[in-house]
Every structure is written in C-alpha cells, then in structure tokens.
Amino acid sequence: MHELYMELFNKLGIPEIFGEITWPIIPFVCVAALLIIVVLFLVLMERKVLAWLTIRKGPNRVGPFGFFQTIADAIKLLIKEDIMSKDTNKILFTLAPMIVFAPIMVIYGLMPFTEKFVAINLAAGLFLVFALSSLTTVGIVLAGWASNNKYSLLGGMRSAAQAISYEIPLIISVLSIAVISETLNLSDIVDAQSGGISYNILLNWNIFSWNIWPAFIGFIVFFICSIAEVNRIPFDLPEAESELVSGYNTEYSGMKFALFFLAEYSALFIISVLMVTLFMGGYLSPFNGYLSNILFQNIIHNQIILNIFVHFEQAFWLLAKTYFVILIIMWIRATLPRLRADQLMTFSWKFLLPLSLLNLTIVAIVKYLLNTGNI
Amino acid sequence: MEYLEITKEILVETVNNLKNAEDKQFNMMLSVSGVDKQDCFEVVYHLFSTAFKKNIIIKVKLERENPIVESLCGIYSAANWHERETYDLFGIIFKDHPELERILLPKDWIGYPLRKDYVLKDERLSWNER
Amino acid sequence: MVLENTIQKEMIINVGPQHPSTHGVLRLIMTLEGEVIKDTKPVIGYLHRGKEKLAESRTYFQYLPMVDRVDYLSSFFCAAAYCYAVESIAGLKVPKRAEYIRLITMEFNRISSHLLWVASFLLDLGATSPLFYAFREREEIVNLFEQLTGQRMMYNFYTFGGVKQDFPEGWLTKALDLCKKMPKMFDEYEAIITKNPIFIERTKNIGVLTPELGIDYGITGANIRASGVNLDLRKPCSYSVYDEINFNVHLAENGDSYDRYLVRIAEMRESVKIIEHAIKQIPGGTPEKLKMKKVNCNCGNENCGYCGFDSQLTGKKANMVVFKPPAGEAISMVEAPRGIISCYVISDGTTKPYRVKWRTPSFSSVQVLPELIKNRNYSDLMPIFGSLDVVLPEVDR
Numbered sequence: 001m002h003e004l005y006m007e008l009f010n011k012l013g014i015p016e017i018f019g020e021i022t023w024p025i026i027p028f029v030c031v032a033a034l035l036i037i038v039v040l041f042l043v044l045m046e047r048k049v050l051a052w053l054t055i056r057k058g059p060n061r062v063g064p065f066g067f068f069q070t071i072a073d074a075i076k077l078l079i080k081e082d083i084m085s086k087d088t089n090k091i092l093f094t095l096a097p098m099i100v101f102a103p104i105m106v107i108y109g110l111m112p113f114t115e116k117f118v119a120i121n122l123a124a125g126l127f128l129v130f131a132l133s134s135l136t137t138v139g140i141v142l143a144g145w146a147s148n149n150k151y152s153l154l155g156g157m158r159s160a161a162q163a164i165s166y167e168i169p170l171i172i173s174v175l176s177i178a179v180i181s182e183t184l185n186l187s188d189i190v191d192a193q194s195g196g197i198s199y200n201i202l203l204n205w206n207i208f209s210w211n212i213w214p215a216f217i218g219f220i221v222f223f224i225c226s227i228a229e230v231n232r233i234p235f236d237l238p239e240a241e242s243e244l245v246s247g248y249n250t251e252y253s254g255m256k257f258a259l260f261f262l263a264e265y266s267a268l269f270i271i272s273v274l275m276v277t278l279f280m281g282g283y284l285s286p287f288n289g290y291l292s293n294i295l296f297q298n299i300i301h302n303q304i305i306l307n308i309f310v311h312f313e314q315a316f317w318l319l320a321k322t323y324f325v326i327l328i329i330m331w332i333r334a335t336l337p338r339l340r341a342d343q344l345m346t347f348s349w350k351f352l353l354p355l356s357l358l359n360l361t362i363v364a365i366v367k368y369l370l371n372t373g374n375i
Numbered sequence: 376m377e378y379l380e381i382t383k384e385i386l387v388e389t390v391n392n393l394k395n396a397e398d399k400q401f402n403m404m405l406s407v408s409g410v411d412k413q414d415c416f417e418v419v420y421h422l423f424s425t426a427f428k429k430n431i432i433i434k435v436k437l438e439r440e441n442p443i444v445e446s447l448c449g450i451y452s453a454a455n456w457h458e459r460e461t462y463d464l465f466g467i468i469f470k471d472h473p474e475l476e477r478i479l480l481p482k483d484w485i486g487y488p489l490r491k492d493y494v495l496k497d498e499r500l501s502w503n504e505r
Numbered sequence: 506m507v508l509e510n511t512i513q514k515e516m517i518i519n520v521g522p523q524h525p526s527t528h529g530v531l532r533l534i535m536t537l538e539g540e541v542i543k544d545t546k547p548v549i550g551y552l553h554r555g556k557e558k559l560a561e562s563r564t565y566f567q568y569l570p571m572v573d574r575v576d577y578l579s580s581f582f583c584a585a586a587y588c589y590a591v592e593s594i595a596g597l598k599v600p601k602r603a604e605y606i607r608l609i610t611m612e613f614n615r616i617s618s619h620l621l622w623v624a625s626f627l628l629d630l631g632a633t634s635p636l637f638y639a640f641r642e643r644e645e646i647v648n649l650f651e652q653l654t655g656q657r658m659m660y661n662f663y664t665f666g667g668v669k670q671d672f673p674e675g676w677l678t679k680a681l682d683l684c685k686k687m688p689k690m691f692d693e694y695e696a697i698i699t700k701n702p703i704f705i706e707r708t709k710n711i712g713v714l715t716p717e718l719g720i721d722y723g724i725t726g727a728n729i730r731a732s733g734v735n736l737d738l739r740k741p742c743s744y745s746v747y748d749e750i751n752f753n754v755h756l757a758e759n760g761d762s763y764d765r766y767l768v769r770i771a772e773m774r775e776s777v778k779i780i781e782h783a784i785k786q787i788p789g790g791t792p793e794k795l796k797m798k799k800v801n802c803n804c805g806n807e808n809c810g811y812c813g814f815d816s817q818l819t820g821k822k823a824n825m826v827v828f829k830p831p832a833g834e835a836i837s838m839v840e841a842p843r844g845i846i847s848c849y850v851i852s853d854g855t856t857k858p859y860r861v862k863w864r865t866p867s868f869s870s871v872q873v874l875p876e877l878i879k880n881r882n883y884s885d886l887m888p889i890f891g892s893l894d895v896v897l898p899e900v901d902r
Contacts, residue, residue: 054637150518154540154883233631234703242526242629242887337703338631340884341540403720405838406864408849421836421847421864425720425736428743432836453723456872464557479550479901488558489860 027119031108039265043070045323046265046330053334077261080254085148088251092146097252097259099139103132104266111273112187114283114314125186126178129274130171133229136263137163140238140248143260147251155247158341159238162228165345166235169352170225173218176356176363177211177278190282207286212279214366217359219279221352226271227329228344230264234336235344242338272325273318280321283314290314377431383444386435390450393422393431400426404447407457409465411491416442416467437467446472464489514538522551526629526887529897531871533886540883545875552901560861565591565665566825568858572848573659575863576899578621581607581614582841584663586848587861589744589837591665594852595830600817603667604746605787609680610653610662611745612776612783616687617646618842619769619776622894626766627698629891630707635694642690645683652676665828667819671792677784684781688774695770708762712877712889715760722873725866726844728893731768732760738840750782762892769894789816829856843867843894865899 005026009019044059044066051058059066084093107129109119122128137159144156178184181192189211197208212219228235239247249260276282285291292309300306339347381389393401401422410417420433437444446469447454458469459478466487469475477484486493516537522530530551536544556575560568572587573580585607592599599607624639647657652673654660662669698704714724716732729736737754739747755771757764789795795816802812832854838847844866853859870893877889 050633054634055641056637150516154518233633236631237884240631240884242631243884245525334634335697336632337627337701337707339703340707340882342882343706403725404723405845405847406849406862408860408862408864410851410860419849419862421849425734428736428738428741430836430838451723452721453869453872456868477550479553481550488555 027117028109030117031119032105034113035105035108035262035266038269039262040070040074042265042269042326043073045326049327049330050334053331074258077258078255082254082256083251085251087148089146089148092142093251094256096139096143096146097256097263099142100136101139101259101263101266103135104263104270107132107270108266110186111270112190112277112282113273113318114311115187116311117315118187121187122185124184126174126184126189126278129186130167130174133267133271134163134167136267143252144238144248147248149251151244151246152248152250155238155240155244155250158244159231159248161341162231162235162237162344165348166225166228166352169221169348169356170229172353172356172360173215173221173225174278176215176218176360179360179363179367180211180214186277186282190277190284193281194284204288205286206281206284206288210279210281215279215359215363217355218363219275221356221359222275222279224352225348226275227332228348230267230271232268232329233333234339236338237341237344240338268326268329269322272322272329275325276318276321280325281317283318285313285317377429378434379431380434380436383435383437386433387445387447387450390420390422390433390447393433394450399431400424401429401431402426404451404453404457405430407447407454407461409461409467409489411465411489412436413491415439416465418444418461418467420447442467443470444468445470448472463487466490515543520886522548526891527897528625528891528895531895531897531900533874535883537883542878542881542883542886545878547871547874549871549897549900552898554898554902556863556902557861560858562857564826564856565828565830565858566823568861569664570659570661573661574898575865575902576841576843576846576867576896577658578618578896579614579842580658580660581611581662582839582846583848583863584660585611585745586837586839586841586846587850588663588665589839590835590848590850591830591852591858593835593837594833594850595665595823595828597666597823598820599667600820601746601788602816603818603820605783606668606672606818607663608745608747608750609780609783609787610650610660610668612780613646613649613680615842616773616776617643619773620646622769622842623694623698623766626888626891626894627704629887630704632698632704635698638690638694638697642687645686649676649680649683652679664819665823666821667817669818671795671818674793677787677791680780681784684777684784687777691770691774698766699770705763708766708888708892710759711762711881711885712892713759713761714873714877718873718876719760722876723869724844724873725869726841726894727768727772728765728844728870730755731757731764733758738838738845744837744839746783747779749786750779752779752782762888765892765894827856829854841866843870843896843899863902865902867893867895867897867899870895871900 005023006016006019009016047069048058059069062068062072084090110122110125110129112118140159141156144152144159177189181189183189183192193210194206195204195209197203231238239249244250249257252260290310290313292306292313296306296309379389393399401424403423403425405421405423408419410419416437416439418435418437422431422433435444444467446458448458448471455473456478458472459475461467462469462475463477463479464487476482480488518535518537519532520535521527521532527533532548532551534546534548535542554574556571559571569584569587572583575583620639620643624636627635650660651657653670653676654662714728714732716729716734719729719732719734725736733756735754735756738744740752740754752775755768755775757768799812804812830852832852834849834851836847836849838845845864846866847864849862849864850858851860874890874893878886881889
C-alpha cells in the first residue's frame with residue numbers, strides 16, 4: 001500500500017516528502033470518516049429497529065426509507081443555540097463532552113477492521129483499549145458535576161459507581177481471552193482464532209475455533225458488562241430519563257450534546273467490534289478460507305486484485321457480525337425495563353464477578369492441560 | 376344514606392365513636408366538603424365503612440364570622456389534605472391541623488373562592504359573570 | 506442552597522412540575538441522602554381549573570360537558586357520577602337499556618384507562634415497547650367510542666335520565682369481536698411483563714401499602730384491592746345494573762407494586778367478561794332489531810320489552826334550558842378505574858347547582874405517596890408512584 005501511495009505522488013510530480021508526511025495521517029482520517037458514517041447509520045438503524053419491534057414505521061420522510069433523517073438531525077444539532085446556564089463551571093462544562101468523546105475515537109484507531117486496516121497496531125492493544133474506555137467515565141462524572149444540576153450530579157455519580165463495578169468482571173472475562181491467545185495484540189488474537197479444531201472437512205472451519213466456545217461464560221459476562229459499559233437499557237441508569245430527566249446530559253444542548261450522542265453510539269459500535277474481535281473471530285470468515293478466494297480463484301488470476309477482494313470480504317464479515325451483536329443489544333433495549341442502582345451493583349458483584357472468575361479458572365485449566373499435552 | 380347533623384363541640388367524639396364502634400366501623404374518610412349556606416358555613420364529612428359498605432354523612436354548622444372546627448387529622452390521615460382543601464377554598468379553619476395552608480391555589484391568593492360572596496377582582500377572569 | 510456545614514449530607518431535589526414521569530404536573534420536593542429519600546412534600550394545584558366554582562355559574566346541562574374533563578382518561582365515570590347525583594335529586598328514573606349502555610361504555614373505558622396505565626407504568630420503569638402495544642389496543646377501544654359518541658376522549662355522552670344516543674348499527678358486533686381479541690392481547694403483554702425478572706425485582710415488595718394505611722388514607726380502587734381489602738362498589742352493587750351480571754372482584758395480598766399490576770390486569774380481563782355478558786342480555790337487543798320491533802309493536806304497554814320504559818334511551822326527557830331539580834342534595838359514588846369517584850351535588854331549586862363537590866381517588870393516592878417512598882431508593886419513586894395510577898387533572902380538579 002505504501003509503495004502504491006508513493007507512486008501516486010511520483011506520477012503527479014509532487015515531492016515525495018509530502019507523501020511521507022501525509023502517509024501516517026491517512027489511517028486517522030479514515031477512522032474519523034468511519035466513525036461519522038457508522039454513527040449516522042447506527043442512529044437510523046436503532047430508530048428503525050425499535051420502530052419495527054414496537055409496531056411503528058420509524059423515520060420514513062427524509063429521503064428513501066428515512067435515510068437522511070440522521071443527517072437532518074445532525075444539521076439541527078449543529079445550528080442549535082448553545083445554552084449554558086449561569087452557575088455552570090464553564091471550562092469543565094465545555095471540556096466534559098470532549099473527554100468523553102476523544103478516548104473512544106482513539107479506540108477506533110486500535111481496532112483491526114481488516115487484516116491490514118489497523119491504524120495503530122500495538123503489542124498491548126487490548127490493554128490500551130480498556131485503559132482508554134475507562135476514561136469516558138471521567139468525562140461523564142465531570143459533566144454531571146459541572147452542570148450544577150442535581151439530576152446531572154446523580155447521573156454522574158451513578159455512572160462512576162456503575163463503571164467501577166462493571167469494568168472488573170469485564171476485564172476479568174477479557175483476561176481469559178488473553179490466556180487463550182497468549183497475546184494482547186488484537187490482530188494476533190484474531191489470527192489465533194483461525195484454523196478450526198481439526199484438519200477434517202467442516203471441522204476446519206474458523207467458526208469452531210472462535211474464542212466464544214472455550215470462554216462461553218466469559219462471553220456472556222462480557223456481553224452483559226458491555227451493555228452496562230455503554231449505558232444502555234437495562235443498565236442506562238446514568239441517563240434514566242424517567243428518573244433523572246436525562247441524567248448527566250440534562251443541561252447540554254447543541255454541539256456539546258451532539259458530542260455526547262456521538263460518543264454514545266460510537267461506543268456502542270466499538271464495544272461490539274471488540275466483542276466480535278475477542279470472541280467471534282473478528283474479520284475472519286466463519287468458513288475455512290475466504291469466499292472470494294474460493295469463488296474467484298479460477299476467474300481472477302491476479303493475486304493483488306484477489307487480495308483486495310479478500311480485504312473487502314474481511315470488512316464485510318466484521319461488520320456483519322458487529323451489526324448482528326448490535327441488533328441483539330437493540331432488541332434487549334426494546335424488551336427489558338431498567339434495573340435499580342443497588343440491584344445493578346448486587347448483580348455485578350454477586351453474580352457477574354464470581355462467574356467471570358469461574359470462567360477464567362476453567363480457561364486456565366484447559367489451557368494448561370492443552371499446553372502440557374495431557375489431553 | 377344516613378345523615379347526622381351535630382354541633383361542632385361533639386364532632387371529634389362522635390366521629391371517634393363511629394370509627395371505633397363494633398357495629399359501625401366507619402373506618403374510611405371519603406371527603407370533607409365545605410358548603411356556604413349564606414348565613415352559615417357547613418362542613419360535610421363523608422365517612423365510609425369498608426366492613427359494612429355503608430356511608431354516613433356528618434354535617435357541622437359553623438358561624439360565618441369565625442368558622443373554626445376541630446381537625447380530624449388525628450382520627451383519619453386522609454383528613455389532612457381534604458381539610459386543607461376546604462380551608463383553601465372556604466377559609467374554614469381547622470384547629471390542631473398539622474399544616475394548614477393553601478393546597479390547590481397559589482400561596483399568595485387573596486380570598487376564598489368558593490364562598491358565595493367572593494368576587495373576582497380581575498375583570499379578565501370574570502368573563503362568564505357578565 | 507446555603508452551605509452551612511462543611512459536610513452536607515442531605516440534598517433537596519425538586520422533582521417536577523415538569524418531569525418526564527410525574528404524569529402531568531405534580532411537584533415533589535424531596536430530601537435525599539445519597540439516593541435515599543428521606544422526606545417528600547407533594548405540591549399540587551398546577552392543574553386546578555376550579556371545576557367546583559365553575560359549576561355554580563352554569564346550568565346543570567351546561568356543566569355536563571365539563572365533568573368529562575375532571576379525569577380525561579375515564580370521562581365516562583365522571584359523567585356517570587354527576588348524572589347519578591343529579592338524577593337522585595331530581596328523581597329521574599333511568600331505563601334499563603340506558604343503564605346497560607352506560608355499563609358497557611364504562612367497562613370499555615376502564616379497560617382503556619388501565620391499558621394506558623400499563624403503558625405509562627412500564628415506560629416509567631424503562632421498558633419502551635409495552636407503551637406501543639398497549640396503545641394499539643386502546644386505539645381500537647377509542648375508535649369504538651368515536652363511532653358511538655363522535656369523540657375520542659371527552660365523550661359528553663350521558664345525560665340526566667339516560668344516554669344521548671343508541672349504538673350505531675354494527676357497533677355491538679364490533680365490540681364483541683374486540684372482546685374476543687382482547688384476552689389474547691393481554692396474554693401478549695403478560696408474556697413480556699409478568700414473568701420478567703427485572704420487572705419482578707423492581708416491583709415486588711416495593712411500595713407496600715398495608716390495608717390499615719390504605720384505609721386510613723382513603724385509598725380506593727385497585728390500589729386497595731391489591732392490599733386485600735374487598736372494596737368494590739360494583740359488588741355488592743350500589744349503582745347501575747351490576748347485580749344482573751356475574752363477575753369476580755380480584756384481590757391480591759401483599760399490596761406492593763407488583764400486586765397492583767396483577768390486580769389491574771385481572772380487572773381488564775374481568776371487564777371484558779362483563780362487557781360480553783352485558784351485550785348478551787341488554788334489554789331490547791341490538792339497535793337494528795330494536796328499531797324493527799318498535800315500529801311493529803305499538804302495544805303501549807309499560808312493561809313491553811321493545812316499546813316499554815326499559816328499552817328507552819332516556820326516561821323523562823329533561824328540558825335543557827329550564828331543568829330545575831327540586832331543592833335537596835345527593836351524593837353518588839362510582840367505582841372508577843382509579844378508585845371511588847364521588848360527586849356531591851346540592852341543589853337550591855334553581856337552574857344552577859348550588860354546590861358541586863368532587864371526591865377524586867387520585868387525590869388520596871398522591872397524599873399517601875410520601876409514606877410509601879420514605880427511606881427508599883430514589884429509583885423506587887417510579888415503580889411506586891407509577892403503580893398508584895395517578896392522573897393529575899383529577900387530583901387538582
């Protein structure tokens with residue numbers, strides 16, 4: 001890719017130095033564009049899915065199937081007046097949405113969307129993802145405090161309590177993945193899930209070597225905790241609209257609110273991508289090898305073009321799995337009522353934490369036996 | 376429907392008896408209503424017995440100048456708000472009421488609107504009287 | 506707020522008057538310690554429209570459309586309470602057919618009111634979809650009412666001595682069809698709500714209303730029946746023709762939010778049965794049949810099943826302008842969806858009522874709220890307040 005890019009500069013007659021400078025920026029531009037597109041689509045998807053689940057039509061006026069509804073909403077939010085009440089802490093009030101949004105944007109750069117499309121490929125990627133995702137809570141607490149609104153304050157407090165109690169089972173369940181894959185690099189974790197469990201036909205499909213099978217309990221824990229992590233029903237206590245009006249973002253309007261909104265949906269997407277990456281084989285196809293390899297092998301003999309096909313297929317598999325997970329999360333939102341704050345804590349400490357520890361133990365024992373060759 | 380017209384002195388005693396007597400058991404207070412009878416005020420208590428499914432109406436006459444009557448909050452908790460409402464709209468004062476203040480109308484409202492001699496000061500509000 | 510101590514434990518929070526889950530404009534001044542409610546002071550009166558004062562400057566008939574607005578979710582019950590009170594002062598007899606029409610419409614109204622309660626209660630708890638499912642059924646009931654009365658909410662259908670119109674053609678068939686469909690629809694939400702572990706956890710043993718406390722505060726209706734007090738004015742019957750219909754009064758034992766939900770669901774199922782039964786034995790039968798028989802009958806007999814008194818819509822027609830009930834007073838009590846609505850009317854022999862007093866059930870329900878939510882988590886406000894089924898216009902009148 002790098003060579004192709006440089007060749008482009010050579011052909012246009014621009015000094016190569018510009019190419020060298022712009023090359024590292026490209027992944028970030030792509031990530032930012034991806035984030036915006038994903039959120040625009042997710043909002044529409046959420047509204048449509050909820051509408052179908054609750055016997056309504058959903059947005060259907062702006063564009064075909066209401067496709068431009070979110071764009072209209074975004075424009076509305078952008079041109080809205082930015083209201084700040086008198087006694088707010090102006091600096092922190094402005095800073096809070098950014099603190100919420102920025103870490104999530106960085107996480108986008110860490111994710112292996114395809115084999116090559118990783119903006120920052122770190123050895124300790126998994127570690128950094130969780131380190132960054134905890135930062136958003138700081139922003140939410142800050143927003144609650146700086147708003148000088150009691151509902152916001154309660155929302156911020158709840159968010160902090162929720163984050164502390166749910167991040168522990170979340171990380172312990174992820175620990176089991178690290179044990180299985182013996183790495184913290186996200187791309188390597190995906191690669192470790194390929195190959196199936198045997199060389200026999202059908203059994204060599206990737207689907208059988210996904211981490212979801214050895215760490216199934218961990219997957220359940222991770223799924224529940226990730227819903228809590230992105231503050232959605234049944235764990236949407238920080239912004240429970242029937243109790244706290246709108247929680248930590250009660251006082252926000254215009255672009256600052258839009259940032260919260262953006263952060264919320266991009267967090268939903270990224271946590272689903274993470275779930276798919278860790279447990280469901282990431283960008284790998286569920287079969288043995290890629291479909292485009294199998295289908296086009298005899299038609300296209302150019303290996304580069306075939307690789308591009310494979311590339312797109314990897315993105316397709318990742319997005320398909322991710323949207324499947326998101327669909328389930330939305331389905332849950334339409335079905336369940338909200339938990340109470342103390343029930344939430346009880347559920348986390350008394351149920352999820354022991355479960356995640358049990359999962360870790362099982363995985364560790366299995367791994368040990370496999371490594372020593374006793375099975 | 377039973378009617379009982381009593382003087383205000385024996386109100387508390389009568390209601391206590393009605394509530395506690397084995398064969399009456401009027402244990403629920405449905406409402407307290409004030410009535411402006413031009414020459415006097417009347418406070419009407421509706422009691423209900425859940426055991427016998429019976430109603431009783433107790434009427435107490437009060438003089439117009441100084442309408443004071445004993446509060447029944449000690450006997451029925453429900454009396455609290457009902458008496459406040461009657462105070463709010465009629466200006467009948469209930470003695471020993473824990474928090475006798477306006478409930479439906481704003482705190483700075485002048486006058487007691489359900490009295491027959493009440494005149495709305497604001498012309499815009501009294502359109503239907505013309 | 507002035508910071509007096511360096512460590513301030515309590516926080517005063519002002520819930521409402523504009524708050525997503527106060528069902529209108531209730532204001533609660535709450536003292537919280539952390540998230541635990543220490544003290545609550547309800548402030549009402551934001552919707553006070555002076556219904557009692559308005560009655561004194563209008564004739565009996567002019568006031569009739571206004572009573573629908575006392576409680577906009579169960580307008581038929583308010584109208585019925587007022588009509589029964591005026592009828593007993595004026596000594597007007599209501600024909601049986603009119604009573605049956607009143608009964609059928611009232612029971613449908615009870616279902617629609619309870620459905621809206623289910624919707625808003627679950628919405629308060631954070632579940633969004635039951636709202637739309639409940640509104641789907643409510644829509645069908647409201648459509649029936651629209652065909653019957655021309656209105657979707659404020660029906661203005663009852664009049665002194667009967668009702669204003671007979672059923673339109675085919676209405677009873679549609680009503681029966683709906684009755685057949687309805688229990689299946691109730692099953693649908695029971696499937697999603699009743700056994701939902703989160704719902705049970707949120708509502709079981711929350712907001713327990715003991716029978717003593719409920720009676721002391723004058724709580725009526727489904728709220729007190731959930732505490733195990735058998736208080737339903739329909740049985741033993743004190744108004745209308747409920748004594749001719751077989752039905753059960755549903756009670757629960759614990760008096761918590763979950764029981765209040767169960768009682769209301771059971772009541773809806775019971776109401777469906779009442780309607781089916783009433784349609785079967787309405788005097789005169791369907792309106793089409795009655796019209797034909799009336800033309801051919803002409804017997805002039807008072808007790809005739811088709812042209813006699815009991816198959817009329819109104820008894821003695823009262824003149825709208827000069828309707829003057831004799832001096833006197835009457836109280837009527839009606840078992841509305843939220844409890845006992847009672848209307849106390851005093852007449853002085855003129856065309857205008859001397860005094861009208863409304864006793865509304867939600868008034869008591871709001872009064873008991875501070876007792877129920879004391880020392881509970883702030884999140885419990887919604888399952889408790891929501892389960893009491895408070896309609897604010899009814900509180901303030």
